[in-house]
Amino acid sequence: MFAYIARRIVYVIPIVLSVALVCFLLVHITPGDPLVAVLPADASQELAAQLRSAYGFDRPLPVQFGLWLWRAIHGDLGNSIATGRPVLSEVMHAVSNTVMLAIAAAIIGFTLGLLLGLIAGYFRDTWVDKVATSFAIAGVSLPHYWLGMVLVIIFSVQLNWLPAVGAGAGGSGAWAWDWEHLRYLVLPAITTSVIPMGIITRTVRALTGDILSQDFVEALRAKGLRETGVFRHVVKNAAPTALAVMGLQLGYMLGGSILIETVFSWPGSGLLLNSAIFQRDLPLLQGTILVLALFFVLLNLLVDIAQAAIDPRIKRS
Amino acid sequence: MSTMTDTALQAAPATKARGYWATVARRIARDKVSMACAIILVLIFASALFAPWLGLADPYQGSMIRRLRHIGTPGYPLGTDELGRDMLARLIYGGRLSLIIGILPVILAFVIGTSLGLVAGYVGGKLNTAIMRTVDVFYAFPSVLLAIAISGALGAGIVNSIVSLTIVFVPQIARVAESVTTGVRNMDFVEAARASGAGPFTIMRVHMLGNVLGPIFVYATGLISVSMILAAGLSFLGLGTKPPEPEWGLMLNTLRTAIYVNPWVAALPGAMIFAISICFNLLSDGMRSAMDIRN
Numbered sequence: 001m002f003a004y005i006a007r008r009i010v011y012v013i014p015i016v017l018s019v020a021l022v023c024f025l026l027v028h029i030t031p032g033d034p035l036v037a038v039l040p041a042d043a044s045q046e047l048a049a050q051l052r053s054a055y056g057f058d059r060p061l062p063v064q065f066g067l068w069l070w071r072a073i074h075g076d077l078g079n080s081i082a083t084g085r086p087v088l089s090e091v092m093h094a095v096s097n098t099v100m101l102a103i104a105a106a107i108i109g110f111t112l113g114l115l116l117g118l119i120a121g122y123f124r125d126t127w128v129d130k131v132a133t134s135f136a137i138a139g140v141s142l143p144h145y146w147l148g149m150v151l152v153i154i155f156s157v158q159l160n161w162l163p164a165v166g167a168g169a170g171g172s173g174a175w176a177w178d179w180e181h182l183r184y185l186v187l188p189a190i191t192t193s194v195i196p197m198g199i200i201t202r203t204v205r206a207l208t209g210d211i212l213s214q215d216f217v218e219a220l221r222a223k224g225l226r227e228t229g230v231f232r233h234v235v236k237n238a239a240p241t242a243l244a245v246m247g248l249q250l251g252y253m254l255g256g257s258i259l260i261e262t263v264f265s266w267p268g269s270g271l272l273l274n275s276a277i278f279q280r281d282l283p284l285l286q287g288t289i290l291v292l293a294l295f296f297v298l299l300n301l302l303v304d305i306a307q308a309a310i311d312p313r314i315k316r317s
Numbered sequence: 318m319s320t321m322t323d324t325a326l327q328a329a330p331a332t333k334a335r336g337y338w339a340t341v342a343r344r345i346a347r348d349k350v351s352m353a354c355a356i357i358l359v360l361i362f363a364s365a366l367f368a369p370w371l372g373l374a375d376p377y378q379g380s381m382i383r384r385l386r387h388i389g390t391p392g393y394p395l396g397t398d399e400l401g402r403d404m405l406a407r408l409i410y411g412g413r414l415s416l417i418i419g420i421l422p423v424i425l426a427f428v429i430g431t432s433l434g435l436v437a438g439y440v441g442g443k444l445n446t447a448i449m450r451t452v453d454v455f456y457a458f459p460s461v462l463l464a465i466a467i468s469g470a471l472g473a474g475i476v477n478s479i480v481s482l483t484i485v486f487v488p489q490i491a492r493v494a495e496s497v498t499t500g501v502r503n504m505d506f507v508e509a510a511r512a513s514g515a516g517p518f519t520i521m522r523v524h525m526l527g528n529v530l531g532p533i534f535v536y537a538t539g540l541i542s543v544s545m546i547l548a549a550g551l552s553f554l555g556l557g558t559k560p561p562e563p564e565w566g567l568m569l570n571t572l573r574t575a576i577y578v579n580p581w582v583a584a585l586p587g588a589m590i591f592a593i594s595i596c597f598n599l600l601s602d603g604m605r606s607a608m609d610i611r612n
Contacts, residue, residue, distance in 0.1 A: 018454040026470040137602075141595035143546045145553055146569060146587025153580040256461030259550050263573075274554065277469035289466045293458050300457075 004308050012301050019297060020072065023290040024065050027282050077287035082279045087287035091269065095254075095291060097167065098261070098268030101192060102253040104185055109193030110246055113200025118238075120201065121208025122231070132201060139198025148191040148263035155187060162186050165265040188264040192257070196249035203245045207238040240311035247303030251296040344607035351603030354596035361593060365412030374403035376410040376563045385579040396582040398568070399575050400561075404582055408589055411563035414475070415590070418557060418564070419545035422479050426486035427537045433487070434494020435529065439502055439521050449495060455488040464547055468556045478557040482547055486540055493536045497529040531608055539601035542594040549590050565589050 043051075052058045056067055071077070077087040113136075120132035156164035167184050211217065211234050220230050258270030265271065269288055276284040345351050364371065374393075379400035386397040388404075395404040437448040455463065467481035501507065502525070510524045549566030551557045558564040560571065565586040572583035 014450075015453065015457050019457045022454065022458075023466075026466055029467075030470050030472070137595060137598055141542055141546075141591060141598045143549060143587050143590045143594065145550060146584070146590065149569065149573065149576065149587065150584050153576055153584060157577055157580050252459045252461070255459030258461065258465055259553065262554060273465060273469070277465070278555065285466075285469055289458075289462060292462055296459055296462075297457050 001309070005305055008301060008304055012297060015297055016294065017069075019293045020069055020290065021065065023286050023293065024068055026289065027286055028061070030282065072290065077290065078283035080276075080284045081281045082275070082284070087283050088291075090272065090284065091288050091291045094267065094269040094272040094288075095295070097266065098254055098257050098270065101185065101188055101257065101261075101266060101268060102250060104189035105192035105253055106196065106246070106250055108189060109196035109249070110200060112193070113197045114204055114242065116197070116201040117204025117242075118208055118235070121205040121212070122234070124205075124209055124212075129205075133205065136198040136201035136205070139194045140202070141198075142194055144191055144195060145259040145263050147194060148187065148260055151187050151191060152263070167267050188260055188266050191260050191263070192253055196246075196253065199249060200242070200245060204238060204242055207241055208234055211237045240307050243310070244303055244307055247299055247306075251299045254299070255292045255296050341604075341607045345603055348603045348607065350599055351607075354599045354603070357592065358596050358600070361412055361589075362416065364409050365416055368406075368410050368413065371409065373406040373409060376402060376406040377561055378402060385575055385582065387579060388581055388585075395585060396579065398572060398582070404585060407563040407568060408565075408585060411565050411568060411586065412589070414558060414562060414564040415545070415549060415566070416593075418475055418479055418482075418552070419548040419593070420541055422482035422486055422548065423537055423541050423544045425479070425483045426490050426540075427533070429483070430487045430490025431494045431530070431533055434491040434496075434533075435498050435521055435525065437491070438495040438498025438529075439517065439525065441499075441502075445495070448491070452488040452491050452495075455484070456492075460485050460489075460543075461547065461550075464551065465554075465556075468551055473556045473559070475558055478548060478551045481551070482544055485547070486544065489540065490533060490537060494529060494533050497532050498525060501525055501528045535601055535604045535608065538597055538604060542597040542601070545590055545594050545597070549586075 049058075056064055059067075075088055077091070079085065080087055080090055083090070116132040116135060120129040120136075123129050152164045155162045163184050164187075167181070217230060217233065220233060254269075256270075257266075257268055258273050260266070261268045261270035262274050269292055273285065273288045273292075275281070276288060379402045380397075381401060383393075383397055384399060384401040386393050386401075388394070388396045390396055393403055393405070395408065398404055398407060433448055433452075437445040458466070464481050464485045467484055468478055471477040471481065507520060507524055510520050515524070548557065549564070549569070552564050552566030553570045555567075555570065558567045560567065568586040569583075572586070576583045
């Protein structure tokens with residue numbers, strides 16, 4: 001097991017470096033001078049040159065990348081141009097809100113997805129299966145930002161039950177675990193949960209069907225095992241793949257939250273990314289994407305290790 | 318004599334191929350869900366294509382006195398938007414841009430990704446490692462984040478949004494193409510073609526492309542649904558089309574301010590995206606099961 005973990009960690013190092021390279025290059029595919037956002041329009045040539053060397057833009061690209069990487073490893077992702085505060089602390093603060101949203105959505109989406117998938121796979125081609133499959137296909141086809149709008153229309157505008165935007169009085173800094181604040185989480189979490197719900201339902205349904213058609217299930221039934229016992233075997237066999245899909249979905253929810261956070265003005269990493277893009281705050285844009293991508297890589301690593309821990313076949317391949 | 322053998326050799330696989338695809342087509346035609354989706358899609362495509370000849374109102378012509386009319390107002394069957402423009406006209410005209418920015422990235426990625434995957438899978442060795450490891454790097458980003466990152470760095474615009482979505486989908490299609498190609502490469506008929514002196518380019522084009530395109534095509538059809546949602550999403554954020562152009566994602570964004578006044582008109586453009594996306598998903602599912610002849 002330790003050998004496997006070590007091998008996986010070694011394999012992650014080049015990925016992390018390439019992710020850093022992509023994030024670094026993002027700033028350099030930006031049209032125009034990266035200094036445009038900081039330079040006043042009437043800046044003199046000398047001031048521009050001075051700033052260029054202060055930011056290191058006058059050095060060759062590989063040197064710039066090396067310096068940027070060195071600072072990034074030490075937790076220095078530069079300062080936001082808009083606020084002047086360190087990028088890392090801005091990002092981490094926002095990410096914590098996104099994690100909260102993603103976990104709430106995961107609880108809803110994963111529970112529903114696993115339940116619907118197991119039921120649909122077990123009662124294949126019955127009406128229960130058809131209902132569950134329709135839910136799943138609707139879930140993966142919904143433009144989730146639109147679903148967010150529709151939920152706001154129903155539950156905020158028409159029924160006036162739940163708040164439409166924000167994270168409660170005092171913003172994200174004054175968050176507390178009471179209903180006064182939690183009710184702000186309900187609509188964004190439901191909206192976020194719909195895609196993973198659909199994907200997990202579809203995956204688990206297919207898995208269940210595959211497992212049930214295998215010979216060993218026939219053997220279990222032939223030797224007189226009750227259906228509840230057969231069901232336990234199905235769950236055990238489906239677990240490693242289901243776990244991998246859930247891990248990936250959690251990663252997508254963390255990294256792809258920008259649309260939903262924009263609809264609900266949820267103060268997470270997606271909203272931060274949105275403002276970074278439109279204020280042309282390049283260090284913030286670069287830093288947010290780097291942190292989110294690293295979270296995603298780390299999550300994938302953890303899922304692989306967890307999968308190997310519950311399924312001994314994986315280590316051998 | 319030799320010409321006779323040649324015709325026989327060429328005719329044999331051709332009839333077999335027609336037989337397979339004819340079976341698949343028949344199975345799709347018999348699937349009610351797939352056919353319903355195909356009809357809906359054809360209607361939406363046709364109305365977008367022929368929009369100027371449908372006798373619709375001008376999608377750009379607004380009016381301050383008839384803003385945000387409700388659905389069913391006489392003269393405005395689907396109401397009017399926040400600038401008093403006819404919603405029905407804007408939804409139908411909106412299909413033109415929305416469909417282009419949603420589908421073009423998948424077509425581009427289909428061409429680029431299939432070529433990359435085919436070459437990587439067929440040639441193997443170092444070239445495979447080089448292509449597939451590069452593909453892995455893009456898998457280290459959640460696809461929405463990657464699309465936003467590239468789009469955000471390049472700046473707003475239709476071309477930039479198409480470019481960024483293409484970059485998101487190329488690795489995904491390349492991975493599917495590579496795994497299908499690797500599976501087909503070691504089959505006997507490829508070996509036979511090689512033994513009879515066919516060069517690598519001929520083998521890839523004549524013998525392998527037909528066998529790998531099916532699964533990749535089905536995968537790409539499913540991607541259109543994701544691409545439509547993401548493309549409209551980029552416009553929704555303000556990274557795609559610019560006003561006053563009718564485009565579903567952008568329309569959702571500008572109508573968002575109107576949800577307290579006329580909520581259901583504001584929600585209409587999203588329903589269009591949803592309809593297209595669910596139809597492509599169901600069609601992709603239908604094709605997948607139709608091509609799975611074993612069942």
